Amino acid sequence: NAGVTQTPKFRVLKTGQSMTLLCAQDMNHEYMYWYRQDPGMGLRLIHYSVGEGTTAKGEVPDGYNVSRLKKQNFLLGLESAAPSQTSVYFCASSSSYTRAGDPYEQYFGPGTRLTVT
Amino acid sequence: GNSVTQMEGPVTLSEEAFLTINCTYTATGYPSLFWYVQYPGEGLQLLLKATKADDKGSNKGFEATYRKETTSFHLEKGSVQVSDSAVYFCALKNNQGGKLIFGQGTELSVKP
Numbered sequence: 001n002a003g004v005t006q007t008p009k010f011r012v013l014k015t016g017q018s019m020t021l022l023c024a025q026d027m028n029h030e031y032m033y034w035y036r037q038d039p040g041m042g043l044r045l046i047h048y049s050v051g052e053g054t055t056a057k058g059e060v061p062d063g064y065n066v067s068r069l070k071k072q073n074f075l076l077g078l079e080s081a082a083p084s085q086t087s088v089y090f091c092a093s094s095s096s097y098t099r100a101g102d103p104y105e106q107y108f109g110p111g112t113r114l115t116v117t
Numbered sequence: 118g119n120s121v122t123q124m125e126g127p128v129t130l131s132e133e134a135f136l137t138i139n140c141t142y143t144a145t146g147y148p149s150l151f152w153y154v155q156y157p158g159e160g161l162q163l164l165l166k167a168t169k170a171d172d173k174g175s176n177k178g179f180e181a182t183y184r185k186e187t188t189s190f191h192l193e194k195g196s197v198q199v200s201d202s203a204v205y206f207c208a209l210k211n212n213q214g215g216k217l218i219f220g221q222g223t224e225l226s227v228k229p
Binding site (some may be wrong): 004020033041042043044046048058079090092105106108109110 | 121158159160161162163166169206217219220221222228
């Protein structure tokens with residue numbers, strides 16, 4: 001099992017350019033999430049999905065779009081990148097049911113470091 | 118709303134020192150509580166968890182007890198190692214869906 005994988009690992013964009021970050025998981029998880037991590041602010045939820053074909057806004061959704069066309073993939077898009085979107089982006093996934101004593105552990109990918117100049 | 122507050126970092130300790138990282142939370146209902154660890158250049162990994170009051174989570178020598186009366190979930194380890202150097206995140210989840218609320222993270226540096 002590869003767990004949660006993210007591509008690319010690093011990217012530099014110019015202001016106004018667009019890009020898509022890809023997240024893939026092989027654990028058959030229903031829930032998937034995109035976070036951004038900024039110094040001193042912990043992780044903040046951008047968008048999430050509770051199943052194939054569904055998405056919802058998190059805490060900081062502005063400037064991002066997402067799609068979940070297949071259960072194993074969750075795409076994060078930046079249509080017109082801005083310097084404020086310079087960050088490290090993490091994808092995570094979790095199951096939707098509670099196994100005995102297991103409260104929906106989230107599994108994280110290794111992250112994508114994005115710089116917007 | 119729900120929130121998590123952690124002690125400010127960075128925390129610098131000598132090897133074999135005792136570690137405490139404070140975490141307090143605000144939440145409605147009865148959340149589950151977590152500590153995640155992020156080693157340099159990697160994603161987050163679940164370190165330990167507790168799902169109800171007075172539960173103690175433990176893993177790799179780390180412990181944390183869910184204290185409802187003080188709304189706290191402090192992380193402790195009796196003797197830290199250089200390999201424990203990482204950023205530690207406290208988080209909570211209300212038992213509705215899977216969304217986590219994270220604290221800001223505390224960087225730990227352990228010197229030999």
